[in-house]
Amino acid sequence: MRARSWRVRHWSVRHAALLARVYDAFEAMLVAAAPLLARVGYIRLEHPFAFVERQVKGALFDCRMCGDCVLSSTGMSCPMNCPKGLRNGPCGGVRPDGACEVDPQMPCVWVKAYEGSRRMREPKRIEAPLPPVDQRLKGSSAWLRAARRRAGGEAA
Ligand code: SF4
Secondary structure, eight states, X not given: OHHHHHHHHHHHHHTHHHHHHHHHHHHHHHHHTHHHHHHHOHHHHHHHHHHHHXXXXXXXXXXXXXXXXXXXXXXXXXXXXXXXXXXXXXOTXXXXXXXXXXXXXXXXXXXXXXXXXXXXSSGGGGGSOOOOOOGGGTTSOHHHHHHHHHTTOOOO
């Protein structure tokens, strides 16, 4: 089961550029639909959006629904899968073969992040320090928040 989820994760990293383009198109659609979304109500939409996001990103990235998504900066490798929860690059314990220090069966998520970032339109984005994860957002929809922010609405 774990090996299967890593295979999918690694597929996502290999196809980081494609997934970034798909996400950009999806976000543009949400931004265009902002007046409608606002009429329905972002609070009312939160639960269904979070549900769908959990299914889709869970399957593709082993998403942990931190609510503070940084995949576009990490080559489509979710840093929340790091056993040490590191959001700004690997610890000093990466093994010579690129495996995780804690779980030698698992490739380091940051080695994968670097590989994925080379395929992204802005490969240097991975070099910018990320703020600590905002724990208040855990479980919420990062999609809805990002689209709302881009549409100029308030986003918690
Ligand atoms: S960074 Fe957060 S929202 Fe993005 S895939 Fe990882 S756990 Fe999910």
